[in-house]
Amino acid sequence: MLGAIIGDTAGSVYEFDNIKTTDFPFFSNRSNYTDDSLMSFAVADWLLHDSNHTHAALEATMVRIAQEYPCPIGGYGGSFYRWLFSGRERKPYNSWGNGSAMRVSAVGWAFDTLDETLRVAEISASITHNHPEGIKGAQATAAAIFLARAGKTKDEIKAYIEENFGYDLHRTCDEIRPYYQFEENCQGTVPEAIIAFLDSNNFENAIRLAISLGGDSDTLACITGGIAEAFYKEIPEEIVKQMWQKLPDDFRQILQKMKKAWGYPLGDF
Numbered sequence: 001m002l003g004a005i006i007g008d009t010a011g012s013v014y015e016f017d018n019i020k021t022t023d024f025p026f027f028s029n030r031s032n033y034t035d036d037s038l039m040s041f042a043v044a045d046w047l048l049h050d051s052n053h054t055h056a057a058l059e060a061t062m063v064r065i066a067q068e069y070p071c072p073i074g075g076y077g078g079s080f081y082r083w084l085f086s087g088r089e090r091k092p093y094n095s096w097g098n099g100s101a102m103r104v105s106a107v108g109w110a111f112d113t114l115d116e117t118l119r120v121a122e123i124s125a126s127i128t129h130n131h132p133e134g135i136k137g138a139q140a141t142a143a144a145i146f147l148a149r150a151g152k153t154k155d156e157i158k159a160y161i162e163e164n165f166g167y168d169l170h171r172t173c174d175e176i177r178p179y180y181q182f183e184e185n186c187q188g189t190v191p192e193a194i195i196a197f198l199d200s201n202n203f204e205n206a207i208r209l210a211i212s213l214g215g216d217s218d219t220l221a222c223i224t225g226g227i228a229e230a231f232y233k234e235i236p237e238e239i240v241k242q243m244w245q246k247l248p249d250d251f252r253q254i255l256q257k258m259k260k261a262w263g264y265p266l267g268d269f
Contacts, residue, residue, distance in 0.1 A: 001044060001264065002255060003203065003229025004105040006243050007221030008036040011211045012073045018214035020177055026204065027242050032072040036102040036222045038065055041251050043124050044106035048257050053120050055127045059090055062127075069248065074218065077184065083128055092126060096133035098189040100125035102219045104138040105226030108145025109264050117146045129186075137186025140165040141223055144194060148230035154198050157231075167191040173199045173209045182215045189216060193223035200224075203232045204239065233265070240267065 013030045042065040043058070050057035066076075066084045076084065079093050104121055111117045118139050125138035140161055147157045158169050167187075173196055183189050192213055200206035206228035210221040229235060244252065258264035 001040065001105050001109055001226065001229070001258060002240065002243065002266065003235060004040055004102075004222045004226035005033055005037045005247070006235065006239060007207050007210065007223070007225025007228075008040075008102070008218045009033045009243060009246065010207050010225075011218035011221035014211055014217040015074060015219075018182075018217060020212060020214055022205070022208035022212045024208070024211070026207070026239065030073075032246060034074040034218050035071045035076050036099075036219055037251075038069055038071065039099065039103035040105055040222070041065060041254050043103050044254050044258060046124075047106055047110045047120070048254070048261060053123050055123065058124065058127050068250075080128060092128055092130035094131045095129040096131040096137075096185050096187065097129060098137060098184055098186050098216065098219050098223075100129035100134040101137035101141045101186055101190050101193075102222045104142045105145060105222075106258065107138075108142040108226065108230065109149065109258065110262055111146070114143060114146055117142050133186050136165050137190040140167065140190055140194070141226065144197070144227045145230045148227055154231070157227075158194075158198055161194060167194065169195055169198060171195055173213060177213050180213045180215050184216060189219060190223060193220045194227065196220065196224045197227045197231065200228060203228045203235050206232075 009031050010026055012032055012034050042062040046058045046061045083090050104124055107121045107124055121139045121142035122135050125135045144157055161167055162169050176192055196210035197206050200209055206224050207221050210224035211217045255266050259266040
């Protein structure tokens with residue numbers, strides 16, 4: 001979960017100013033969390049407080065956090081913004097956008113079985129992103145986190161995702177980078193984010209690879225970071241400290257509650 005927030009924050013300054021290299025300042029004075037992190041915390045808070053995993057409770061939590069915490073950087077996509085703030089009855093709008101995948105990381109930490117992880121990932125997506133591709137993106141991301149937590153190898157994670165979700169993971173970041181452009185859909189974001197994890201050799205390298213692809217860099221790195229954290233089991237201490245300082249107290253408390261409720265490996269904070 002924190003890995004996703006770190007990825008979002010590191011990628012925030014490059015979303016509309018892409019950098020096609022891994023050689024860049026990891027955090028700068030302008031780096032901050034975006035809507036990706038806000039909705040990730042909303043999903044986490046929902047999981048902590050609604051054991052029935054209802055859309056009504058998720059909607060209330062997403063709207064509350066969006067109202068209480070304006071995005072420091074960037075903003076919501078147009079359809080999701082209208083869903084949040086129009087004041088009309090909120091209904092799913094058949095989206096296949098990558099918002100379903102970028103907010104799902106807490107689901108990958110909350111459950112003891114893959115079946116339950118997939119079931120709740122679908123619920124978290126379908127409140128807005130009820131298109132099959134939107135659901136698939138969320139489920140693939142949550143499954144990768146769950147499998148990484150469970151100690152599966154990269155080859156095992158890759159095989160599962162390809163077999164069950166049909167994503168082509170037989171590419172490398174070096175092959176993708178030259179032609180990759182901004183993509184807002186799951187099918188053009190989630191496979192590339194997973195490949196950045198598969199190509200990496202540690203947590204920081206995974207984030208750098210995701211951002212180096214260009215495109216929707218904060219969302220790419222958010223998805224990659226959630227998986228990389230679960231797989232590598234640790235994040236460099238200095239990166240965690242810098243991220244912790246950027247977070248409001250309410251979000252720090254959500255992470256602490258995840259640690260207490262699920263055994264989430266937050267460390268001594």
